[in-house]
Amino acid sequence: MKTIFAKLSDWLDDRTGIRALAHEGMYENIPGGSRWIYITGSMLVFAFVTQAITGIFLWMCYSPGSQNAWESVYHITYEMQGGFLLRGVHHYMAQFMVVLLPLHLVQVVVCRAYVAPREINYWLGLVLMLLVLGLGLTGYLLPWDQKGYWATKVATELMALPPGGEQMQKLAVGGSQYGHSTLTRFFAMHAGVLPALLVIVLGLHLAMFRKHGITAKSSPKRPDEYFWPKQVFKDAVGCLLLLVAALGLAIWREAELGPPAEPTESYGAARPEWYFLFLFQLLKKFKSEFVGAIVVPSLVMAFLFALPLIAKIRFGHLVNVVVMLVLVMGAGYLTYEAIEHDNYDHRYGKLAPADPNSPEYALWKERVDAAEKFHGAQAQAHHESERLHELIKYYGIPRAGAAVGLVQNDPEIQGPRIFNRSCASCHSYLDENGEGIRGPSEPEAWDGETPYGGPNLYGFGTPNWFMRFLDPNKIVSDQVFGLTKHKTGMMAADFVESELANLDDQGQKTLAQIAEALSAEANLVWRQDAIAQARASGDLAKGQAALEIAIDSQACTDCHKFHDLGDLGSAPDLTDYGSYDWLYGFIANPMHERFYNEDGNDRMPAFAEHEDNPSLNLLSEHDLDMLVRWLRGDDRDLELKLQQANATAAPNADQDAGGQDDDAPDDTQDAQ
Amino acid sequence: MASDQSPAPESPGANDSPAGEPHEEPRRSFVFEIASIVIGGLVGMVPLLVGVVTFLDPLGRAKKKPLWYAQGGDGDDGFIRISSLGALEENAEPQRFPVIADKQDAWNYIPNQPIGAVFVQRLADNQVRVFNATCPHAGCSVSCVGTAFHCPCHNSAFDLDGSKLVSESGRNNPSPRPLDSLEVDPARLEKDQEVWVKFQNFYTGKHEKKPKS
Structure with a gap:
């Protein structure tokens, strides 16, 4: 056996000279012996090889294109076996590369390994650094999530600053707008052009390194050693650590995939990858973007390229080392500052400067607000991501992609956005803990005219919602009628505060039953169980009876209509109050006679009054649909929605939901 | 030049036999050799393996409806x-x-x-x-x-x-x-x-x- 192996080895060596090559590789002399600090170069090579391998496998699963990029990365991360690990290793190894680069650079500078005759090799190293940073920048866009999209967009926007930059930008983006061509170009750069250049330059870098050898000098204390085996061992251990760290992070801190890019939705937490944060922060230091983004970084790069030349001057090396360290520490500080500013609210949120009129207070306030905004956007992105996972579980990803097909048609994601845009200038949406969407901030002196403080719309259509209107203590709060004229109107002043002020226990109970009965009119999807329960226990029937008595006794029907009782005209119709059609109609036109009429409505605009010409409406049909479904919580629980869909699909399944509700929609149509 | 005083191996010809070169007792370096090969092999294999696992995904993928x-x-x-x-x-x-x-x-x-x-x-x-x-x-x-x-x-x-x-x-x-x-x-x-x-x-x-x- 051994002879065959030896023969094969001879055969191969005769034809390739492989033994000499291996010998040259393994038995390179290291003056002063092997050292741990020499491992950074090998680790960088290893990291690159890992990126190449994992990158090629990712390539087999990734699809550039604005309807496929995010979707394919989702598929890799959450559906393919081991995909999260593959992407995670690629994700984290990239970051390790960027950490190792400056270490390697500083080491080279401090050890004088950049001076003659190694200048060219040093310059090759700088080119390698730029290539790796280019790989980081292009790779950040590829998942096409909000984070990567907006961060990379900023980077390419800045490209247009220098003369001729507009054309450069157009070429990089593949047009004037981000889209398919941006991804195909970035992907080709990331997976093709840059790695190929990197391989070539790395080859030259290594060849030149071998030509000049290690910079260290032999000393009597530390005898020379060969590269093999001790330095190889140290290098291998370094690579192992790197690999373990990348695997560990990939498992314990799965590589993030934010919500998919939406060009129409700004993203308040847009930040470049952390290793570009120093550039991001640098930009903020200068009044002119051109200086911060182009001039200063170019000067720094020019300095780095000039190091070997500066070293020829007396004390030049010393200057180089000092400036180098200052630069690295400066970049480190800027990174720290960027992170600190984004976390300002956490660290200093409760440490307001004493004097609210001082400039320190203004600065503090500004920073806390900015950081809160940043965290808010992050939390929203996280929330939307989770919701999107659920949507994908239920609906799959349609061909239009996750952003257009799912995000833009989901009431739970769109509702708050539309509310923020169109409703939050008057209304708030705050839960019991005061969390949610804050309405307009309270004006210092309210002129009684400026739109401010419509009802808090949280919990719309629930029994609690109605209880608030029937409770004399609650109805006067800003949360119920806000600061509209209804706050002191007939309902509040003439009825609730006088008639319902001193109810006994029985009266309270009846009131709760009435609220339950009114809530049953809304017929909220997620309250079906509760409604069924109220029906079973008889509370619902009692409430309806009480309501009818109340209405009959003219307590409510002075103003409200309820099914066959009372008339339309002065206050909202209680028939089907809060149902989809009711709420849709209300927002479309609160001045309709079914709701408040012209004189009853207090400043709420009609958002979709032009039925025949929807383009004139403030809200599109789609947005209104999203808003109504969100306020009613129709899609909140997809599980329930699914059950309902099945129940209505099956012909015999609607025994429970039927009954009295059946004739209600007819009334509604008549009324309209 | 730092490598001036280094011995021969800078320019190893094909006629330089590896056996003549090492200047260290072979038994101690044997441990490093084995460790280097094992660790080196491991770190090389893992990224490949991680990729192959995902590559093989279609073999085990079951049809799943949303x-x-x-x-x-x-x-x-x-x-x-x-x-x-x-x-x-x-x-x-x-x-x-x-x-x-x-x-x-x-x-x-x-x-x-x-x-x-x-x-x-x-x-x-x-x-x-x-x-x-x-x-x-x-x-x-x-x-x-x-x-x-x-x-x-x-x-x-x-x-x-x-x-x-x-x-x-x-x-x-x-x-x-x-x-x-x-x-x-x-x-x-x-x-x-x-x-x-x-x-x-x-x-x-x-x-x-x-x-x-």
């Missing part, structure tokens, strides 16, 4: 509606129909997509004959020319009952088996007068008709 489509829809028993019986003329030549079903395409789930084609021929007595339009030879799509099925790629030909035809010129018919017939749901055919087919694709080029899962 919950919304998985509930109570048609075709849960594997049968897909092709046509009503009334739309087919008795004993006319086979008609080509697209097979419409939900399609899972990696990350996309797209309902109601054409996922294949079948030939349906209505015989007497409310009987229908259904074939998968894919040629069992190499997977091209066959067409029906009046009295026979014909494959445009390598000249496979089949009788209307699906059996292999031998051409009059004696040219070889490369198909290893007859056209792949598909199962028709007899209950729906009789009760609803509708053609529901259990649509399957089969591995081509083999003598036995083995369904692709």
Whole structure:
């Protein structure tokens, strides 16, 4: 056996000279012996090889294109076996590369390994650094999530600053707008052009390194050693650590995939990858973007390229080392500052400067607000991501992609956005803990005219919602009628505060039953169980009876209509109050006679009054649909929605939901 | 130059034998050699392995419907509606129909997509004959020319009952088996007068008709 192996080895060596090559590789002399600090170069090579391998496998699963990029990365991360690990290793190894680069650079500078005759090799190293940073920048866009999209967009926007930059930008983006061509170009750069250049330059870098050898000098204390085996061992251990760290992070801190890019939705937490944060922060230091983004970084790069030349001057090396360290520490500080500013609210949120009129207070306030905004956007992105996972579980990803097909048609994601845009200038949406969407901030002196403080719309259509209107203590709060004229109107002043002020226990109970009965009119999807329960226990029937008595006794029907009782005209119709059609109609036109009429409505605009010409409406049909479904919580629980869909699909399944509700929609149509 | 005082190995010729070079006691370095090989091999293999695991994903991937489509829809028993019986003329030549079903395409789930084609021929007595339009030879799509099925790629030909035809010129018919017939749901055919087919694709080029899962 051994002879065959030896023969094969001879055969191969005769034809390739492989033994000499291996010998040259393994038995390179290291003056002063092997050292741990020499491992950074090998680790960088290893990291690159890992990126190449994992990158090629990712390539087999990734699809550039604005309807496929995010979707394919989702598929890799959450559906393919081991995909999260593959992407995670690629994700984290990239970051390790960027950490190792400056270490390697500083080491080279401090050890004088950049001076003659190694200048060219040093310059090759700088080119390698730029290539790796280019790989980081292009790779950040590829998942096409909000984070990567907006961060990379900023980077390419800045490209247009220098003369001729507009054309450069157009070429990089593949047009004037981000889209398919941006991804195909970035992907080709990331997976093709840059790695190929990197391989070539790395080859030259290594060849030149071998030509000049290690910079260290032999000393009597530390005898020379060969590269093999001790330095190889140290290098291998370094690579192992790197690999373990990348695997560990990939498992314990799965590589993030934010919500998919939406060009129409700004993203308040847009930040470049952390290793570009120093550039991001640098930009903020200068009044002119051109200086911060182009001039200063170019000067720094020019300095780095000039190091070997500066070293020829007396004390030049010393200057180089000092400036180098200052630069690295400066970049480190800027990174720290960027992170600190984004976390300002956490660290200093409760440490307001004493004097609210001082400039320190203004600065503090500004920073806390900015950081809160940043965290808010992050939390929203996280929330939307989770919701999107659920949507994908239920609906799959349609061909239009996750952003257009799912995000833009989901009431739970769109509702708050539309509310923020169109409703939050008057209304708030705050839960019991005061969390949610804050309405307009309270004006210092309210002129009684400026739109401010419509009802808090949280919990719309629930029994609690109605209880608030029937409770004399609650109805006067800003949360119920806000600061509209209804706050002191007939309902509040003439009825609730006088008639319902001193109810006994029985009266309270009846009131709760009435609220339950009114809530049953809304017929909220997620309250079906509760409604069924109220029906079973008889509370619902009692409430309806009480309501009818109340209405009959003219307590409510002075103003409200309820099914066959009372008339339309002065206050909202209680028939089907809060149902989809009711709420849709209300927002479309609160001045309709079914709701408040012209004189009853207090400043709420009609958002979709032009039925025949929807383009004139403030809200599109789609947005209104999203808003109504969100306020009613129709899609909140997809599980329930699914059950309902099945129940209505099956012909015999609607025994429970039927009954009295059946004739209600007819009334509604008549009324309209 | 720092490497000036280094010994010979800077320019190792092919005639430098490795055995003459090491300047260290071999036993100690043996441990490092083994460790280097083991660790080096390990760190090289792991990224490759991680990639291969994901690469092999299609082998173990089971079809999964999103919950919304998985509930109570048609075709849960594997049968897909092709046509009503009334739309087919008795004993006319086979008609080509697209097979419409939900399609899972990696990350996309797209309902109601054409996922294949079948030939349906209505015989007497409310009987229908259904074939998968894919040629069992190499997977091209066959067409029906009046009295026979014909494959445009390598000249496979089949009788209307699906059996292999031998051409009059004696040219070889490369198909290893007859056209792949598909199962028709007899209950729906009789009760609803509708053609529901259990649509399957089969591995081509083999003598036995083995369904692709």
